Amino acid sequence: MTTDLHPRPRTRPARTGLVSRALLLRFVSIVGASIGFYLPLSVVPLYAKQAGSDSAAGLATVALLLATVACELVTPRLIARLGYRWALALGLVLLGTPTLVLTMSDDIWVIILVSVVRGAGFAITVVAGGAVTALLIPKDRRGEGLALVGVVSGVPTLLALPAGVWVAAHWGYTPVFVMTTVATLLALLPLPALPRRADTAQAGDHHGVVAGLRDPALTRPATIFAATTAAVGVLVTFLPLATSGQPAWVAASALLAQPAAATLARLFVGRLGDRHGPARLLVPGLVLSAAGMAALAATGTPSAVIGGALVFGVGFGALQNATLTLMYARVPSGGESAVSAIWNAAYDLGMAAGALGAGLVIASIGYPLTFALTAAAILPALGLAHRDRRP
Known part of the structure; x- marks a missing residue:
């Protein structure tokens, strides 16, 4: 019997390829949907205000959000x-084509109806799109893949939101509405290359939205995420008002720093979560989010405002990736649409609840204390995160 004095080093198993042709084509529809939602997002309230009043502008946004949340929860049945x-x-059709109606009418009820239809379209797009994207990413690299998807959707979002306002100011509202329709309809082109259906045999009725809402393995990550999306609602709604005494670049820089940091953080934590488990990222994400919101309470200090938005963005990006990856890992094939629906509903409801709650108290306690209380409201989610440490 001979002994090998020079054993060969162990080789790591080859990693599964991340970007397939189908995923690249899915990126096209992601970009089109992002432009279709965010390009007119700030323009429609301006259009409604011109046609009616400030309250009319608010109604258009509320109608959009309420329709989005309502349809997100029923989209899995549609799928x-x-x-x-x-x-x-x-x-995509419901998201993009109704804006053409706004080129012919500025009646406030027409604007609200268009917003409702667009909200339904966006809900279907993000739930169905999120589920099919999860199918196109290898399970052992899902965190990294979802991070890449976050970048693909995040970049057009950062550009489309200010671009819509700029185009409306320089060329009028009609070009914005036409560009919205064109972008979303172009996103239809790659759809024939995407999967038709998931294998629902494993999922059955046990992983629909209703069942998912009864499953703590899904509701805990969703609740953790909602705690920070509520803070996002406070930040984007009230930070410009809280810093009105500062130069305009302070609020603009903070509102840019937060989503940019979140996008970059998702890239880093996606790979980290694949190696060590996404549940390990929940506590750091919550701590960073709370610390960032607490720093925003120093509304008179530009460095604290921008730095706080940056830190909050890192924590929020980590939780975006970790919670979604964790929820997908806890359902069998066919349950992706329910996860996508619950996660997106947590996102939208959290933002709406944060903005509404802060709006009720901000007049009596002021902006700094509101931001401090928002930071404190994130901390109870740490208890859920500690209970959710299993991969």
């Missing part, structure tokens, strides 16, 4: 009937 391709196609 079960139509499949991913047709559901995503329907969502």
Whole structure:
């Protein structure tokens, strides 16, 4: 018997390829949907204000958000009937084409109706799109893949939101509404290359939205995420008002720093979560989010405001990736649409609740204390995060 004096070093198993042709084509529809939602997002309230009043502008945004949340929770049933391709196609059409109606009418009720239809379209798009994207990413690299998807959707979001306002100011509202329709309809082109349906045999009725809302393995990460999306609602709604005594670049820089930091953080934590488990990132993400919001309470100090937005963005980006990856890992094939619906509903409801809650108290306690209380409101979620440490 001979002994190998020079054993060969162990080699790591080859990593699964991340970016497939189907995922690249999915990126096209992601970009189109992001432009379709964010390009007119700030323009429609301006259009409504011109046609009616400040309250009319607010109604348009509220109608959009309420329709989005309501439809997100029923979209998995639609996907079960139509499949991913047709559901995503329907969502894109409802998201983009109604804006053409605004080129012909500025009646406030028409604007609200268009906002409702667009909200339904966006809900279908993000739920169906999120589910099919999860299918296209290898399970062992899902965190990294979702981070890459976050960048693909985040960059057009950062550009489209200010671009819509700029185009409306220089060329009028009609070009914005036409560009919105064109972008979303172009996003239909790659859909034939995407999967039609998931294998629902494993998921059955046990992983629909209603069942998912009863499952602590899904509701804990969703609740943790909602705690920070509520803080986002406070930040984006009230930070410009809180810093009105500062130069305009302070609020602009902070509002740019937060999503930029979140996008970059998702890239880093995605790979980290794949190696060590996404549940390990929940506590650091919550701590950073709370610390960033606490720093924003120093509204008279530009460095604290911008730095706080940056730190909050890092924590928020970590939680975006970790909670979604964790929830996808806890359902079998066919349960992706329910996860996408619950996670997106937590996002939208959290933002709305944060903005509404802060609006009720901010007049009596002021901006600094409101930001400090928002930071404190994140901390109870640490208890859920500690209970959720299993991968």
